[in-house]
Amino acid sequence: MTCILTTSRxxxxxxxxxxxxxxxxxxxxxxxxxxxxxxxxxxxxxxxAKKESELTWYTAHSDDVTAQALxxxxxxxxxxxxxxxxxxxxxxxxxxxxxxxKAGAMQVDVLSSxxxxxxxxxxxxxxxxxxxxxxAGKVFDIYKGYDPDGFYYVTSAGLIGMACNTSKVKLADAPxxxxxxxxxxxxxxxxxxxPGFSGYVGTWTVTLRKLYGWQFFEKLAKNGPRVGRSxxxxxxxxxxxxxxxxxxxxxxxxVESMRKGNPLAMIYPTDGTVLILAPSGIMKGAKxxxxxxxxxxxxxxxxxxxxxxxxxxxxxxxxxxxxSGVKSAKDVKPIRPxxxxxxxxxxxxxxxxxxxxxx
Amino acid sequence: xxGRAVDREDRAAxxxxxxxxxxxxxWGPLRRLDPSMALWLLMIAVLVFxxxxxxxxxxxxxxxxxxxxxxxxxxxxDAYFNLRHLTALGNSxxxxxxxxxxxxxxxVPIAWAISRTxxxxxxxxxLMVLGAFITPPYLAAIGWILLAGPNxxxxxxxxxxxxxxxxxxxxxxSMPGLILVVSxxxxxxxFVLTNSAxxxxxxxxxxxxQVLGAGKLRTALRVTLPLVLPAILGGLIISFLESIALFxxxxxxxxxxxxxxxxxxxxxxxxxxxxxxxxxxxAMPLLIITVLxxxxxxxxxxxxxxxxxxxxxxxxxxxxxxxxxxxxxAHALLVCSLSVLLPMTVLLQAAFAKAWGRGFSFDNxxxxxxxxxxxxxxxxxxxxxxxxxxxxxxxxxAIALSLAIAYVVNRRLVPWSNVLAFLCVAPFVIPGIVxxxxxxxxxxxxxxxxxxxxxxxVLAFITRFLPIAYTSSAASIRSINPEMxxxxxxxxxxxxxxxxxxxxxxxKKSLAGAWILVFIPAARELSAAIFLVGPNSRVISVxxxxxxxxxxxxxxxxxxxxxxxxxxxxxxxxxxxxxxxxMLRRSV
Numbered sequence: 043m044t045c046i047l048t049t050s051r052x053x054x055x056x057x058x059x060x061x062x063x064x065x066x067x068x069x070x071x072x073x074x075x076x077x078x079x080x081x082x083x084x085x086x087x088x089x090x091a092k093k094e095s096e097l098t099w100y101t102a103h104s105d106d107v108t109a110q111a112l113x114x115x116x117x118x119x120x121x122x123x124x125x126x127x128x129x130x131x132x133x134x135x136x137x138x139x140x141x142x143x144k145a146g147a148m149q150v151d152v153l154s155s156x157x158x159x160x161x162x163x164x165x166x167x168x169x170x171x172x173x174x175x176x177x178a179g180k181v182f183d184i185y186k187g188y189d190p191d192g193f194y195y196v197t198s199a200g201l202i203g204m205a206c207n208t209s210k211v212k213l214a215d216a217p218x219x220x221x222x223x224x225x226x227x228x229x230x231x232x233x234x235x236x237p238g239f240s241g242y243v244g245t246w247t248v249t250l251r252k253l254y255g256w257q258f259f260e261k262l263a264k265n266g267p268r269v270g271r272s273x274x275x276x277x278x279x280x281x282x283x284x285x286x287x288x289x290x291x292x293x294x295x296x297v298e299s300m301r302k303g304n305p306l307a308m309i310y311p312t313d314g315t316v317l318i319l320a321p322s323g324i325m326k327g328a329k330x331x332x333x334x335x336x337x338x339x340x341x342x343x344x345x346x347x348x349x350x351x352x353x354x355x356x357x358x359x360x361x362x363x364x365x366s367g368v369k370s371a372k373d374v375k376p377i378r379p380x381x382x383x384x385x386x387x388x389x390x391x392x393x394x395x396x397x398x399x400x401x
Numbered sequence: 402x403x404g405r406a407v408d409r410e411d412r413a414a415x416x417x418x419x420x421x422x423x424x425x426x427x428w429g430p431l432r433r434l435d436p437s438m439a440l441w442l443l444m445i446a447v448l449v450f451x452x453x454x455x456x457x458x459x460x461x462x463x464x465x466x467x468x469x470x471x472x473x474x475x476x477x478x479d480a481y482f483n484l485r486h487l488t489a490l491g492n493s494x495x496x497x498x499x500x501x502x503x504x505x506x507x508x509v510p511i512a513w514a515i516s517r518t519x520x521x522x523x524x525x526x527x528l529m530v531l532g533a534f535i536t537p538p539y540l541a542a543i544g545w546i547l548l549a550g551p552n553x554x555x556x557x558x559x560x561x562x563x564x565x566x567x568x569x570x571x572x573x574x575s576m577p578g579l580i581l582v583v584s585x586x587x588x589x590x591x592f593v594l595t596n597s598a599x600x601x602x603x604x605x606x607x608x609x610x611q612v613l614g615a616g617k618l619r620t621a622l623r624v625t626l627p628l629v630l631p632a633i634l635g636g637l638i639i640s641f642l643e644s645i646a647l648f649x650x651x652x653x654x655x656x657x658x659x660x661x662x663x664x665x666x667x668x669x670x671x672x673x674x675x676x677x678x679x680x681x682x683x684a685m686p687l688l689i690i691t692v693l694x695x696x697x698x699x700x701x702x703x704x705x706x707x708x709x710x711x712x713x714x715x716x717x718x719x720x721x722x723x724x725x726x727x728x729x730x731a732h733a734l735l736v737c738s739l740s741v742l743l744p745m746t747v748l749l750q751a752a753f754a755k756a757w758g759r760g761f762s763f764d765n766x767x768x769x770x771x772x773x774x775x776x777x778x779x780x781x782x783x784x785x786x787x788x789x790x791x792x793x794x795x796x797x798x799a800i801a802l803s804l805a806i807a808y809v810v811n812r813r814l815v816p817w818s819n820v821l822a823f824l825c826v827a828p829f830v831i832p833g834i835v836x837x838x839x840x841x842x843x844x845x846x847x848x849x850x851x852x853x854x855x856x857x858x859v860l861a862f863i864t865r866f867l868p869i870a871y872t873s874s875a876a877s878i879r880s881i882n883p884e885m886x887x888x889x890x891x892x893x894x895x896x897x898x899x900x901x902x903x904x905x906x907x908x909k910k911s912l913a914g915a916w917i918l919v920f921i922p923a924a925r926e927l928s929a930a931i932f933l934v935g936p937n938s939r940v941i942s943v944x945x946x947x948x949x950x951x952x953x954x955x956x957x958x959x960x961x962x963x964x965x966x967x968x969x970x971x972x973x974x975x976x977x978x979x980x981x982x983x984m985l986r987r988s989v
Contacts, residue, residue, distance in 0.1 A: 098936040145845035145852035278952035282553040400659040
């Protein structure tokens with residue numbers, strides 16, 4: 043499905059694949075020594091951030107457990123700075139940002155949405171603070187230079203495939219590609235997230251609309267899927283036995299749940315696994331600008347990638363190997379629309395979704 | 402002392418009137434300038450700030466262009482010329498009517514059985530009704546998702562085992578499911594009003610019916626119930642109004658069921674781009690319906706039923722139901738199971754489970770969910786503290802304000818005191834989510850720039866629960882004889898001394914009750930908070946809503962358990978010092 047990749051993105055991906063492969067061989071730097079290794083730039087930021095004493099991070103990049111672990115690690119690395127970790131879906135986070143903008147009372151310092159359109163919009167309206175983190179040059183090539191002007195940076199990446207509850211259906215019988223979801227035999231057994239909430243699901247909807255047209259979703263709606271909000275909710279529905287097939291399953295939350303002993307299997311569709319590159323940026327007028335900068339550095343640090351990998355997410359840094367036995371972007375056939383297609387497409391598909399699915 | 406005060410109340414009321422008249426005549430011109438006028442102005446200013454201004458702002462902004470502020474009808478066009486929005490409106494009405502009927506079906510027989518019959522286990526049933534009353538609807542919704550999820554719910558699993566079928570029979574993700582969930586938390590309103598009206602019906606009319614040959618059932622249906630029909634209607638209307646204003650339960654159930662109601666649609670207007678103006682326009686039917694229904698309820702209840710005619714004078718005997726008392730008990734137990742026993746059991750199971758779907762077993766038991774919330778989640782500790790802090794501050798502030806107002810209204814210290822009284826009870830007719838939109842529009846932006854602060858939450862909560870505080874305060878003040886304060890003043894003490902040394906001690910107990918009546922709903926309030934919280938002012942209800950996105954029911958249930966536990970402790974304290982039924986008696 044390289045047809046939906048723009049030339050530049052395809053190049054980036056190729057480069058990224060190489061980098062990811064390189065990453066496999068690298069060993070992990072022990073993080074206990076890193077405090078001593080604080081660069082002067084980092085030290086300055088830390089000193090300034092300590093005076094602000096806290097910062098607020100709105101994140102849709104992961105589930106709550108991973109987000110809290112990231113926040114705690116930061117607090118451990120930089121004592122004296124409290125992180126308010128507010129984990130919601132991308133659109134809910136952005137709803138709060140919009141409310142804050144409208145009220146003229148910016149509460150959030152660092153915004154980590156999964157809908158790239160948010161950054162395109164915020165940058166256009168001059169609402170993001172430009173900042174070039176030192177660590178921005180140290181991440182995998184695939185993540186570098188996402189915004190050439192330096193207003194936002196990829197700080198997390200993930201994959202969307204499908205998943206099934208293996209106590210109810212054998213992996214071999216489960217749909218192998220996206221179009222398998224519209225087979226009538228899955229009637230009332232599919233769980234989906236909602237593009238009006240989840241940025242992952244929004245990007246997925248844009249991608250599949252591009253592949254198969256909106257008719258795909260009209261047929262999917264006839265199969266009576268259970269529509270939740272977050273993409274992580276589909277895993278809950280599989281675990282409880284409420285649904286058999288997750289039509290939208292995030293690789294990380296599914297694998298993490300699988301490793302806990304739940305009867306799940308991840309499906310990487312033959313027509314492509316949707317690759318999400320999720321950025322973060324600092325809001326203009328943020329109350330804790332130094333803390334926000336330090337946090338941006340942190341999100342692209344080895345320490346953060348450690349946490350990401352512990353929770354089965356993609357690593358940002360070549361120094362950190364991906365978790366063993368888990369497929370990551372280099373092992374599958376990734377598909378991804380262009381930034382422009384996503385930022386234009388998500389508001390459209392939310393509307394279409396509401397008309398087709400009723401909510 | 403209080404006993405004597407009550408004995409002399411009638412005389413006191415008369416002398417109070419004459420004193421008021423005299424003083425007005427003697428000091429009339431002076432009074433216009435004296436501190437009481439300043440006091441009145443201060444109070445009216447506070448009430449305008451809390452009640453009138455957000456409401457007016459809501460009304461005004463529904464006619465404003467977002468950018469320019471010019472007059473426009475476009476917001477109404479956007480709000481109503483859309484099939485999905487109109488469907489949401491229809492769904493809200495369906496929900497309201499369904500809940501009112503179900504609440505009647507649940508509440509009226511129990512009220513009758515407790516008030517008029519020899520049904521056993523009355524104390525336990527009352528306790529369960531109280532339990533249903535303090536359960537937030539969104540927690541009931543989570544409980545019922547665990548019970549009646551179409552494939553995974555406990556009841557459906559049980560059914561599948563018993564019947565051998567592969568599909569469950571109950572589907573919580575449906576309009577009937579939502580109606581059930583909301584009914585089980587709102588039937589106490591019907592119960593309370595019906596029960597207290599029935600307590601006033603003497604047995605004489607029933608005796609007359611039986612002498613004339615009517616059976617017990619016929620007597621109940623043709624004589625007793627019609628006597629309290631206005632009270633029942635009043636309860637149904639309150640259930641209706643509560644349900645159309647709810648946000649949490651419809652959001653949890655309506656979305657997977659694929660329908661919106663007005664409140665969830667209002668929430669959508671706050672998605673990017675935030676359309677406060679359209680939201681304001683779309684909130685109008687909720688406001689208008691509530692005003693109309695409230696007015697209807699007042700005029701229906703205003704007649705006090707026909708029961709008041711007989712008064713408490715007549716003899717009251719419990720009807721001997723014979724075998725039928727077991728039927729009544731079965732009904733009461735069924736309602737208690739649906740509302741408290743079943744949802745609370747599964748909620749607790751989930752709170753202490755590694756994975757709720759794995760069922761009730763020791764190897765599934767864990768404190769991990771609580772540990773996660775209390776020690777790993779960076780927000781939960783602060784959120785829990787915020788919740789009870791804001792609820793406590795709200796309760797103190799609402800009672801202080803309403804007590805001061807009730808005092809000056811009752812003692813007629815200022816002119817036009819009824820304006821104050823009206824403003825205090827006016828928020829009754831403003832649904833929480835509508836109030837939040839008004840507060841957002843009025844006080845979130847500069848000059849006040851209160852968005853995201855604890856202050857704006859507390860202010861919104863004070864407004865929301867001012868009517869409860871005021872009705873309680875006014876009732877307490879009415880019960881205190883002014884003679885005692887006058888004695889202080891004759892002996893040279895000032896009014897403040899009289900209030901501090903005489904009034905306050907006498908009111909202590911009833912104020913504690915009022916405090917709890919405000920505290921409990923404030924601690925669980927979701928709809929008024931949802932548009933106003935910031936990262937540092939989060940409360941449990943909003944955190945539950947955020948966490949529910951991921952469907953992580955174990956952690957959700959644990960957080961809900963913490964909320965319920967604190968609420969229960971507070972209610973139990975009230976129980977001790979004020980008496981068992983204080984909440985049920987006075988909240989409506």
